[in-house]
Amino acid sequence: MKNWAGNLEYSSAEIQRPTSVNQLRELVAKAPKVKALGSRHSFNKVADTDGTHILLDALPQEVVLNKEKSTVKVSGGISYGALCRAVEEHGYAIHNLASLPHISVAGAIQTGTHGSGVNNPSLAGAVVGIDLVRANGEQVTLTAADDDEFLASVVGIGALGIVTGLELAVRPSFQMRQRVLTGLPWDRALANFQDIASSAYSVSFFTDYTGDAIPQVWLKALDSEPALPDLFGATPATTALHPLPDMSAENCTEQLDIAGKWLDRLPHFRHEFTPSNGEELQSEFLLPLHHAPAALQAVRGLAEKLAPLLFISEVRTIAADEYWLSPFYRQQSVALHFTWKPLQTEVEAILPELEEALRPFGARPHWGKLFTPGQYDFGALYPRFEDFRALVQTNDPAGKFRNGLLDSVLGVAVAS
Numbered sequence: 001m002k003n004w005a006g007n008l009e010y011s012s013a014e015i016q017r018p019t020s021v022n023q024l025r026e027l028v029a030k031a032p033k034v035k036a037l038g039s040r041h042s043f044n045k046v047a048d049t050d051g052t053h054i055l056l057d058a059l060p061q062e063v064v065l066n067k068e069k070s071t072v073k074v075s076g077g078i079s080y081g082a083l084c085r086a087v088e089e090h091g092y093a094i095h096n097l098a099s100l101p102h103i104s105v106a107g108a109i110q111t112g113t114h115g116s117g118v119n120n121p122s123l124a125g126a127v128v129g130i131d132l133v134r135a136n137g138e139q140v141t142l143t144a145a146d147d148d149e150f151l152a153s154v155v156g157i158g159a160l161g162i163v164t165g166l167e168l169a170v171r172p173s174f175q176m177r178q179r180v181l182t183g184l185p186w187d188r189a190l191a192n193f194q195d196i197a198s199s200a201y202s203v204s205f206f207t208d209y210t211g212d213a214i215p216q217v218w219l220k221a222l223d224s225e226p227a228l229p230d231l232f233g234a235t236p237a238t239t240a241l242h243p244l245p246d247m248s249a250e251n252c253t254e255q256l257d258i259a260g261k262w263l264d265r266l267p268h269f270r271h272e273f274t275p276s277n278g279e280e281l282q283s284e285f286l287l288p289l290h291h292a293p294a295a296l297q298a299v300r301g302l303a304e305k306l307a308p309l310l311f312i313s314e315v316r317t318i319a320a321d322e323y324w325l326s327p328f329y330r331q332q333s334v335a336l337h338f339t340w341k342p343l344q345t346e347v348e349a350i351l352p353e354l355e356e357a358l359r360p361f362g363a364r365p366h367w368g369k370l371f372t373p374g375q376y377d378f379g380a381l382y383p384r385f386e387d388f389r390a391l392v393q394t395n396d397p398a399g400k401f402r403n404g405l406l407d408s409v410l411g412v413a414v415a416s
């Protein structure tokens with residue numbers, strides 16, 4: 001079995017598709033090594049195991065709205081596409097979305113997947129409850145009231161259990177409009193980064209770091225938000241655009257300020273469009289928002305080396321949260337995302353240089369994308385890192401949810 005990008009093959013010895021949570025609990029309890037696999041959209045081996053892979057797609061796929069609490073309860077294996085359609089049918093919305101809806105809700109939240117918006121937390125920000133099967137097969141429901149274990153488990157990089165259900169906050173459905181600006185001069189962007197990033201509900205900058213201007217800035221505004229008073233030297237696009245020059249915009253969500261529903265504007269690509277497989281790799285680095293201008297300048301210094309390997313880079317912002325291993329733990333963040341050409345050897349060769357350039361800004365890597373674990377002092381980057389390790393040791397003493405990537409981040413599991 002390969003991941004979505006096709007750049008890695010999983011090492012699992014068997015695959016199980018339990019049809020009930022009780023069956024899943026038994027499987028977990030007796031397996032020496034086990035791991036949940038979501039929609040396989042991660043680019044590294046965070047989801048790998050040499051034991052049993054558990055797929056949750058045969059479990060009952062529930063979406064149960066609680067209008068009094070303004071929450072929705074979903075099964076662990078459901079995708080954002082299915083979730084969004086279900087809540088919208090009842091007049092509700094999720095606060096934010098990643099760039100594509102095909103990813104599983106549980107897998108996305110485990111790695112801290114996010115969209116954009118200075119005041120929008122990552123997708124994990126909507127979680128109010130989580131059903132988890134621990135390494136011993138016990139099932140627990142954790143909520144914010146459970147404090148520590150909840151805060152450790154929501155963005156748990158698959159190390160603390162298998163998520164069979166999630167309760168997510170919803171809000172009334174809302175309308176948005178999307179506008180693309182072209183040719184934002186770099187000097188204006190760097191001087192006014194926070195103002196521009198804050199100028200709409202969700203803002204994304206698309207660049208390859210070369211030249212004097214950022215080719216595209218996508219503004220996703222709530223219908224109630226006023227139009228931008230100042231375009232900072234950029235020009236509004238007069239036709240729909242794809243983030244990559246020369247690509248048709250037909251698969252992109254509607255632009256040109258035409259109002260539409262949140263689920264048809266927040267993702268860059270239309271729900272009904274299935275992206276092709278295996279034609280790109282991704283990395284992403286998250287750092288405090290106030291460092292954005294200096295960090296972007298540092299990456300511009302590498303532009304000539306990066307550009308031949310890049311399809312495009314997207315720069316987004318994310319609100320702070322409290323999840324121990326979230327890349328946004330207690331810091332309002334800027335995210336420097338790199339969509340690479342499928343040239344893994346060359347990408348892995350340039351990554352340490354890029355990571356070194358971003359190290360002074362306290363950059364944390366996206367858990368589901370390509371990075372070099374040896375480049376990071378995770379204990380220094382994550383104030384609750386030692387607490388997370390201790391909880392993993394207590395809840396999974398035999399290391400059954402561990403794999404090579406988790407060992408390189410958390411240290412090799414010590415059987416107790």
Ligand SMILES: Cc1cc2nc3c(=O)[nH]c(=O)nc-3n(C[C@H](O)[C@H](O)[C@H](O)COP(=O)(O)OP(=O)(O)OC[C@H]3O[C@@H](n4cnc5c(N)ncnc54)[C@H](O)[C@@H]3O)c2cc1C
Binds near residue numbers: 005076108161163
């Ligand atoms: C085309 C594309 C676009 C993307 N866009 C974005 C984006 O806009 N923003 C962003 O932040 N990221 C983005 N990503 C990255 C992606 O969101 C993450 O890699 C995410 O983890 C993928 O979810 P998945 O279900 O495929 O998880 P997998 O890759 O299958 O697994 C990821 C981790 O979650 C664990 N896991 C999965 N299911 C469960 C479960 N039920 N219980 C416990 N653990 C579980 C796995 O064990 C593993 O540790 C993108 C990826 C692709 C391929």
